[in-house]
Amino acid sequence: MTLRTALLGLAFVFMWSSAFTSARVAVADAPPFLILTARFAVSGGLAILIATALGQKISLDRAGWRAVVLFGLFQNALYLGLNFVAVQWIEAGLASIIASALPLSVAAAQLIFGGQRLPLLGVAGLAAGLSGVLLIMSARISGGADPLGVLLCIIGLLSLTAATLLVSGASARGNLLMVVGLQMLVGSAALLPVSLLLEDWVVNWTWSLGIAFTYTTLVPGLAATLVWFVLVGQIGATRAASFHFLNPFFGVAIAALILGEGLSLRDVIGVVVIMAGIYMVQRARA
Template identity: 60%
Template sequence: MDFRAILMGVSFALIWSSAFTSAKIAVVYAPPFAILSVRFLVSGLLAVGIAWALGQRAHLTRKQWIAVVLFGVLQNVMYLGGNFFAAQVIDASLAVIIASLLPLLVAGINGLRGERLGWIAMLGLFAGLAGVVLIMGTRISGGADLGGVLIIVGAVLALTMATLLVQGASSGDNIIMVVGLQMLVGSSVLFPLSLATEVWVVDWQWQLIAAWTYTTLVPGLLATIIWFELVKRIGATRAATFHFLNPFLGVAIASVVLGEALGLRDVIGVMIIMAGIFAVQMARGR
């Protein structure tokens, strides 16, 4: 793994982890589904425009269109929609810790489907789950909203399904186009959902504008492009090792920007989760 790949991976992990904090800020000033629907509309149109300028076209097979729609609903509506909705009632640090289950869930389900997992990977799975349970138990007993926690868990399960079920949406030379189309799918679902369930009362403070602009352009667009380029450069398994940074980075950013308090059990749990994710990805990489 060369220096450029390491820089890309760390940058992706840092951006991905910061998205939970920016979401927490944004939902203070505007309805979550409304924010996301507009975000996906802008990000999607930008991605499609960039792809078109690069010569990419939306020439997809029927199977690829189904994959685009399915992934757009699972990731952009259920996963991100769930995260933004739950951000109204739970801490950003707790959300990023639960979301860190993703690589562990993917590895575990692949193991049930026949992928051979060594003892190191199995220990990593149990360690990661134990770390999340430790933190969740502490936070819930400390007053964290149980409904919000369950929504985040369901959102992570939706993204796990997307990761496992949706394959072959891109032919390899139209990645940015496919990313843009998935975002537009998310916008087309979230907008009517917002109209049906939310009152569009927006407090136009600079914090909202800054958080929305950041989450639209940086986690929404830049991070996606970095991720696909990283996977192209070093492969999906090796790229996924950078996910082990997410619990630490996400908790650190939420603590610095939002002033969210951290207890000793939170720190211990984060370290256990990081070790578990790292063990699983290293074992699978070998």
């Protein structure tokens, strides 16, 4: 792995992990579904404009359109929608820890439903990762974290796991940026009626909202997605996925630095155990 690849991986981890902190800042001043509807519309529109300028076209087969719709609904509307609602009530660090268990949940689902065998190292990694997540969740809930917010994050994680498995065989056929933009527009279209039905469109226009919205739209929303696919193209999906084991650390660290969220010794131990579990699973799958 070259230095450039390692820096790309660290950049992706930072951008992905910071999304929960920027989301928590944004939902303090505006309804979560409204924010996401606008975010997906802006980032999706930008992605399609840039893709068109680069000569990319909307050329998808049935599997491609299925992937666009499923990812738009499961990842953007459900996963991010539920997380944006949840961070109104729970800390960004806790939300990022639950979301960072994606490699564990995908591996577990493949083991249970797909019949894919894991070496002993992978099974031990799943057990370690799950124990780390439960350790932190139990400490936070006993410390006053809202159980409903935790439940929404878990449902969001399961929806993203399902999307990952359902569209694993789809291909963008060179039109990656166009496909990313279309997925975001699907998410925006799905969340708009939900926002109209459930939310009062009352927005407190502040500098912090403007900065958080701009950041979450351009950095975790668009740049992180592109960096991820560049990384996968350079070193392959399995080796790229190994960077995910850093997500719990970065997620908690960014939330503590920007939002001043507290960290206990139990949290630190849980993060280390989760990172070890994700690393063991990725090594076993490699």
